Amino acid sequence: MSSVFDGQPAAPGIAIGPLVRLAQGRSVERAAGTAEQERAALTDAIEAAVADLAALAEQAGGDAADILEFQIAMLEDDALRDPALSAIAAGTAADAAWAETMAVQVAEYEAAEDAYFRARAADLRDLGERVLRRLLGTTDDDTFPPGAVVLAHDLTPSRFLAADWRGGGIALAAGSKASHVAMLARARGVPMVVGLGAIDADGHARAALDGATGRLWLSPGADDETMLATLSAEALEAGRAAAGLLHRPAATAGGQRILVQINVADPSDLEGLDPALCDGIGLTRTELLFPAGGGLPDEGTQYEVYRRIVVWADGRPVTIRTLDAGGDKPIAGLTVDGESNPFLGVRGVRLSLARPEVLAVQLRALARAAVHGTLKIMVPMVTVPEELEAVRALLDAALSDLAGRGVPAARPALGMMVEVPAAALAIERFEAAFFSIGSNDLTQYVTASARDIDAVAALADVRNPAVLRLIAEVAAHGERIGREVSLCGDAAGDPAIVPALLKAGLTSLSMAPNTVAAVKTAIARYE
Numbered sequence: 222m223s224s225v226f227d228g229q230p231a232a233p234g235i236a237i238g239p240l241v242r243l244a245q246g247r248s249v250e251r252a253a254g255t256a257e258q259e260r261a262a263l264t265d266a267i268e269a270a271v272a273d274l275a276a277l278a279e280q281a282g283g284d285a286a287d288i289l290e291f292q293i294a295m296l297e298d299d300a301l302r303d304p305a306l307s308a309i310a311a312g313t314a315a316d317a318a319w320a321e322t323m324a325v326q327v328a329e330y331e332a333a334e335d336a337y338f339r340a341r342a343a344d345l346r347d348l349g350e351r352v353l354r355r356l357l358g359t360t361d362d363d364t365f366p367p368g369a370v371v372l373a374h375d376l377t378p379s380r381f382l383a384a385d386w387r388g389g390g391i392a393l394a395a396g397s398k399a400s401h402v403a404m405l406a407r408a409r410g411v412p413m414v415v416g417l418g419a420i421d422a423d424g425h426a427r428a429a430l431d432g433a434t435g436r437l438w439l440s441p442g443a444d445d446e447t448m449l450a451t452l453s454a455e456a457l458e459a460g461r462a463a464a465g466l467l468h469r470p471a472a473t474a475g476g477q478r479i480l481v482q483i484n485v486a487d488p489s490d491l492e493g494l495d496p497a498l499c500d501g502i503g504l505t506r507t508e509l510l511f512p513a514g515g516g517l518p519d520e521g522t523q524y525e526v527y528r529r530i531v532v533w534a535d536g537r538p539v540t541i542r543t544l545d546a547g548g549d550k551p552i553a554g555l556t557v558d559g560e561s562n563p564f565l566g567v568r569g570v571r572l573s574l575a576r577p578e579v580l581a582v583q584l585r586a587l588a589r590a591a592v593h594g595t596l597k598i599m600v601p602m603v604t605v606p607e608e609l610e611a612v613r614a615l616l617d618a619a620l621s622d623l624a625g626r627g628v629p630a631a632r633p634a635l636g637m638m639v640e641v642p643a644a645a646l647a648i649e650r651f652e653a654a655f656f657s658i659g660s661n662d663l664t665q666y667v668t669a670s671a672r673d674i675d676a677v678a679a680l681a682d683v684r685n686p687a688v689l690r691l692i693a694e695v696a697a698h699g700e701r702i703g704r705e706v707s708l709c710g711d712a713a714g715d716p717a718i719v720p721a722l723l724k725a726g727l728t729s730l731s732m733a734p735n736t737v738a739a740v741k742t743a744i745a746r747y748e
């Protein structure tokens with residue numbers, strides 16, 4: 222009999238196929254040796270796991286390689302293995318010592334208050350299982366039948382990357398939309414539902430899932446399968462039609478030109494991407510650009526990355542945001558630890574002004590890269606005009622410093638994010654060259670619904686009339702004074718929300734590159 226379960230949507234798309242249940246954990250017993258032998262066995266297994274990950278990273282490239290390199294760094298950290306080595310010295314077998322150590326660490330990450338750290342629990346579990354498989358001599362060969370719907374407790378990024386998901390989908394009892402594996406599933410178009418809770422799948426051989434609604438069917442009925450197959454065919458057709466619009470300038474049905482820009486988090490996002498798909502880059506999140514940890518690198522390294530992005534854009538404007546660390550994007554050693562509410566704390570420009578030596582380096586690197594095209598600087602989390610003016614003064618100082626040393630530089634336009642209600646409500650106070658609405662933060666602050674708490678996700682709706690009214694007022698202000706107002710939050714990439722944004726008067730949107738085709742289609746349909 223058919224059973225239906227509702228979880229959280231994590232990656233859109235429909236999958237219908239054989240049900241495969243993924244086994245997890247330790248299923249093989251192993252004979253233990255002396256403490257010395259056990260220590261060597263664990264160290265060898267860790268080294269082998271690092272080598273496996275490095276090979277996988279080289280094969281995968283791009284975003285996946287970054288995730289795997291992050292895992293390698295975790296695995297090479299002595300702090301991770303030390304408790305297991307101590308247990309071995311006290312007489313525990315290597316596999317048991319490792320499994321117990323990892324269970325404690327995973328539990329700590331799962332209990333973290335910060336959603337970012339909770340989402341990293343899956344990475345840690347992944348590492349734990351990989352080393353364990355090396356110790357036990359078991360395999361991670363995940364060969365599913367084509368189009369399988371895979372049901373698992375949670376899925377690790379490397380297990381995701383090792384499998385062929387074409388036509389298939391993923392249903393997870395645990396998991397989170399913010400996890401690396403969900404990000405990979407979205408980037409690769411693999412439908413995924415998370416947070417389904419424990420599911421008794423005994424006696425079911427077939428399943429279907431709709432990643433857009435978060436629903437899973439076990440032994441779907443013929444009617445369900447027909448309905449889902451129709452939805453899937455429609456989505457395929459819409460995708461084909463949208464591909465035709467991809468490289469054309471966007472305009473509404475009535476002929477109003479709308480600027481479509483893209484958001485960049487990693488320079489590898491741009492690899493293989495034709496700049497003709499967009500009117501420029503509306504947001505570069507520099508806090509995500511340098512994942513090596515520890516914040517921004519030196520001026521030369523930053524300059525080189527900014528220059529690459531500007532050169533890619535081939536004359537189109539490139540908006541680069543100054544560091545927006547803090548909130549749900551902590552950077553060890555830079556952001557303030559232990560704030561009671563980091564979203565209301567020292568984040569964005571507040572942090573940059575508290576650490577002007579860090580901002581000064583970034584501004585010099587940006588002014589140098591501005592020589593190579595149209596680079597615009599955008600300041601996040603501006604609350605009062607004085608913050609923007611303080612950044613302007615630091616930019617002036619950066620330019621005179623570079624000029625004094627004869628280093629080529631140009632003055633970028635200085636604009637601001639509009640994501641704090643105090644700025645949106647009194648936008649005429651701010652002397653910015655351009656404005657970009659950060660709908661993610663603006664919505665959470667206006668609706669008092671944290672963007673990282675699933676239980677209030679329905680309240681954090683950008684279509685709340687209060688949020689739309691603020692967006693409309695900022696757009697009208699830009700129109701009055703002749704300055705660009707864009708919107709670069711997630712809402713800009715959601716074709717279901719785009720009509721409401723256009724109705725509010727926006728004529729410029731910035732979104733993830735893989736949503737451009739669908740958004741251009743929604744714009745073309747807008748009367």
Ligand code: PEP
Binds near residue numbers: 504659663709
């Ligand atoms: C936003 O708040 O909408 C935004 C684009 O910034 P971030 O998501 O990086 O906070």
Ligand code: MG
Binds near residue numbers: 601640659661662
């Ligand atoms: Mg923001």
